[in-house]
């Protein structure tokens with residue numbers, strides 16, 4: 263009989279390690295994911311709301327009149343953007359409503375942030391009419 267024939271016994275030696283119950287691995291990452299998703303939704307909501315000030319909201323809620331919007335454009339904007347919005351001092355505006363969302367278009371008109379384009383102060387209906395015109399520029 264060699265020493266390798268001796269089976270381990272519990273007498274004296276340390277007990278064989280017992281398998282530990284596994285912590286619920288999937289739960290914590292899942293909770294983190296849910297928290298992250300919630301934070302992201304909240305962030306998007308806040309960003310959205312900040313671009314939706316009362317003026318923007320009321321302009322967007324109104325139905326714009328394309329004919330009036332066209333006249334307004336010819337009087338106020340065509341000097342820079344060209345009579346067919348083809349671009350002059352200001353850029354070509356065809357397809358601009360695909361490039362920029364409505365709140366950004368409204369900001370462009372009312373903010374005066376990009377000189378030489380002036381800061382316009384159209385009432386919400388006039389803004390809605392101008393938007394209708396900008397939307398018509400494919």
Ligand code: HEC
Pocket residue numbers: 335338339340341342343351352353354355358361362367370371376377378379380382392
């Ligand atoms: C004095 C000249 C001028 C007038 C008047 C003017 N614009 Fe502009 N506009 C510009 C210039 C210059 C830019 C480019 C600004 C920049 O991005 O630096 C611009 C940019 C824009 C843009 C963004 C274009 C893009 O591709 O992002 C829109 C939309 C726009 N104008 C609409 C209007 C409307 C509507 C009016 C009339 C209510 C108007 N503009 C009147 C000069 C003018």
